Amino acid sequence: xxxxxxxxxxxxxxxxxxxxxxxxxxxxxxxxxxxxxxxxxxxxxxxxxxxxxxxxxxxxxxxxxxxxxxxxxxxxxxxxxxxxxxxxxxxxxxxxxxxxxxxxxxxxxxxxxxxxxxxxxxxxxxxxxxxxxxxxxxxxxxxxxxxxxxxxxxxxxxxxxxxxxxxxxxxxxxxxxxxxxxxxxxxxxxxxxxxxxxxxxxxxxxxxxxxxxxxxxxxxxxxxxxxxxxxxxxxxxxxxxxxxxxxxxxxxxxxxxxxxxxxxxxxxxxxxxxxxxxxxxxxxxxxxxxxxxxxxxxxxxxxxxxxxxxxxxxxxxxxxx
Amino acid sequence: xxxxxxxxxxxxxxxxxxxxxxxxxxxxxxxxxxxxxxxxxxxxxxxxxxxxxxxxxxxxxxxxxxxxxxxxxxxxxxxxxxxxxxxxxxxxxxxxxxxxxxxxxxxxxxxxxxxxxxxxxxxxxxxxxxxxxxxxxxxxxxxxxxxxxxxxxxxxxxxxxxxxxxxxxxxxxxxxxxxxxxxxxxxxxxxxxxxxxxxxxxxxxxxxxxxxxxxxxxxxxxxxxxxxxxxxxxxxxxxxxxxxxxxxxxxxxxxxxxxxxxxxxxxxxxxxxxxxxxxxxxxxxxxxxxxxxxxxxxxxxxxxxxxxxxxxxxxxxxxxx
Numbered sequence: 001x002x003x004x005x006x007x008x009x010x011x012x013x014x015x016x017x018x019x020x021x022x023x024x025x026x027x028x029x030x031x032x033x034x035x036x037x038x039x040x041x042x043x044x045x046x047x048x049x050x051x052x053x054x055x056x057x058x059x060x061x062x063x064x065x066x067x068x069x070x071x072x073x074x075x076x077x078x079x080x081x082x083x084x085x086x087x088x089x090x091x092x093x094x095x096x097x098x099x100x101x102x103x104x105x106x107x108x109x110x111x112x113x114x115x116x117x118x119x120x121x122x123x124x125x126x127x128x129x130x131x132x133x134x135x136x137x138x139x140x141x142x143x144x145x146x147x148x149x150x151x152x153x154x155x156x157x158x159x160x161x162x163x164x165x166x167x168x169x170x171x172x173x174x175x176x177x178x179x180x181x182x183x184x185x186x187x188x189x190x191x192x193x194x195x196x197x198x199x200x201x202x203x204x205x206x207x208x209x210x211x212x213x214x215x216x217x218x219x220x221x222x223x224x225x226x227x228x229x230x231x232x233x234x235x236x237x238x239x240x241x242x243x244x245x246x247x248x249x250x251x252x253x254x255x256x257x258x259x260x261x262x263x264x265x266x267x268x269x270x271x272x273x274x275x276x277x278x279x280x281x282x283x284x285x286x287x288x289x290x291x292x293x294x295x296x297x298x299x300x301x302x303x304x305x306x307x308x309x310x311x312x313x314x315x316x317x318x319x320x321x
Numbered sequence: 322x323x324x325x326x327x328x329x330x331x332x333x334x335x336x337x338x339x340x341x342x343x344x345x346x347x348x349x350x351x352x353x354x355x356x357x358x359x360x361x362x363x364x365x366x367x368x369x370x371x372x373x374x375x376x377x378x379x380x381x382x383x384x385x386x387x388x389x390x391x392x393x394x395x396x397x398x399x400x401x402x403x404x405x406x407x408x409x410x411x412x413x414x415x416x417x418x419x420x421x422x423x424x425x426x427x428x429x430x431x432x433x434x435x436x437x438x439x440x441x442x443x444x445x446x447x448x449x450x451x452x453x454x455x456x457x458x459x460x461x462x463x464x465x466x467x468x469x470x471x472x473x474x475x476x477x478x479x480x481x482x483x484x485x486x487x488x489x490x491x492x493x494x495x496x497x498x499x500x501x502x503x504x505x506x507x508x509x510x511x512x513x514x515x516x517x518x519x520x521x522x523x524x525x526x527x528x529x530x531x532x533x534x535x536x537x538x539x540x541x542x543x544x545x546x547x548x549x550x551x552x553x554x555x556x557x558x559x560x561x562x563x564x565x566x567x568x569x570x571x572x573x574x575x576x577x578x579x580x581x582x583x584x585x586x587x588x589x590x591x592x593x594x595x596x597x598x599x600x601x602x603x604x605x606x607x608x609x610x611x612x613x614x615x616x617x618x619x620x621x622x623x624x625x626x627x628x629x630x631x632x633x634x635x636x637x638x639x640x641x642x
Contacts, residue, residue, distance in 0.1 A: 162576040166573040187457050
């Protein structure tokens with residue numbers, strides 16, 4: 001009998017989301033646990049087991065499942081290990097696929113979380129018929145998944161597609177967890193938008209802004225968005241600047257792999273055209289003519305968590321029964 | 322009878338080189354014609370025919386040839402056309418593969434010149450056993466060929482791999498033929514080295530330099546190299562700066578596709594360690610830790626023209642007889 005379901009798991013810095021998925025991409029049931037409450041990975045897996053195993057039992061037990069697909073920061077598809085993930089508490093090299101197999105008795109595949117989201121988009125989202133595209137997640141950080149010829153680019157060691165860490169302002173803003181200066185993530189993330197806000201507010205003390213009414217703690221990308229929607233000049237400049245940095249970076253990515261589309265995910269995309277317009281403008285302005293007005297710039301139609309769960313689950317459908 | 326030979330043709334901005342190649346990658350005979358003396362492509366093909374056809378006849382005639390492989394600026398592998406090549410006199414879209422087939426009666430395949438060089442390197446050069454690498458040609462301009470999973474990356478429209486035009490100093494030096502500011506090519510090409518020399522000499526009139534003895538016309542990347550080898554400070558700073566720009570760019574490329582090696586070709590590589598040391602230093606300094614001390618930085622073992630002829634010829638070996 002053909003096995004009916006896959007488990008998809010998306011391990012994020014804060015929250016781990018998981019669900020039971022059909023081959024058609026329906027998420028039948030999903031739940032979540034905190035990621036970083038567990039000092040050691042074994043405790044995390046115990047916690048996950050207690051929530052996930054009952055869901056598996058309700059869907060006919062492990063014999064009804066083809067396997068478990070996981071996305072995680074610095075997840076390596078070649079080795080099934082999470083390696084030196086800066087945003088996770090578990091340090092060094094974590095053989096998580098092996099640990100999961102032992103605990104659940106199901107074949108387990110792992111990949112990078114951003115790559116899982118790109119696979120989800122390709123199988124079930126707005127790039128269903130595309131063979132060349134790039135997904136960029138604009139969340140707390142900036143993640144990316146690159147698809148060329150219908151396959152995720154993982155490179156010779158499994159770590160390709162770290163576009164958030166490419167440098168677009170050499171010598172620019174310090175990115176605290178990596179020590180790099182001027183990387184895309186240091187500007188075009190929720191954290192980056194907040195930093196830009198603080199910079200602009202302190203550099204222009206003479207300019208009035210609704211943003212000045214918020215405490216430093218309240219100053220988030222969401223606050224900036226709300227003020228921009230009320231016509232606040234500084235708030236609008238913040239998105240203009242963020243879009244410029246993002247657009248310049250996207251132009252560079254396009255001249256690398258010439259994708260048909262770039263798909264944007266994540267919290268910052270809630271800003272809609274406030275972000276999209278300057279991004280598109282600076283992207284086009286930095287392209288060679290042969291690339292201009294060709295590349296679609298899209299917002300994902302899947303929500304980010306769904307895309308990652310779906311993409312992770314998709315890793316296992318080609319496992320031989 | 323199995324056909325024995327292929328023709329490889331490398332169309333450059335100034336010179337077109339061509340040769341007769343065996344499947345093992347021996348160039349049996351080669352010659353060259355100027356590229357830009359011909360206002361229309363038909364005259365160029367006539368000139369090429371007059372030189373190349375006798376070589377084909379000497380090797381058993383067209384029936385002994387599997388086909389013609391060509392590399393050209395903006396050569397599109399999908400369509401066999403050269404499209405809007407900024408460095409060629411023939412404007413618009415040139416159906417050169419079709420024209421060659423008509424004239425020579427041999428199947429003809431076309432690709433981008435830098436991609437042809439990368440294929441040559443993969444089949445016959447220092448990346449023979451690698452499936453993930455990037456070649457960068459540091460000549461009058463900066464070309465690139467990207468190999469992922471053993472295949473040249475051409476993207477959805479055939480134009481991928483324009484790494485020389487990625488921007489590494491946003492708002493920086495104007496690149497005259499493209500109008501882009503701060504692209505890699507505007508710094509890390511022979512033209513760029515000359516511009517850096519002029520900038521440094523005029524910005525620091527107080528500093529002594531052997532370079533001041535040369536006229537503007539004599540000030541080439543070769544002159545800069547010779548002065549640097551004699552211990553000239555400004556000449557050394559020029560290579561230091563060029564290596565910094567190149568190294569920063571390479572770091573970005575590595576975080577895109579995680580290659581096993583980057584192979585440098587072209588005139589500027591004659592500078593050897595003068596260029597290689599600062600390039601490596603700035604490349605490593607701009608990488609995430611997971612990529613550090615992993616990626617080989619190599620000089621090609623093939624000369625550039627050979628690599629392009631070999632790579633172009635390699636395009637046709639899988640044509641069915």
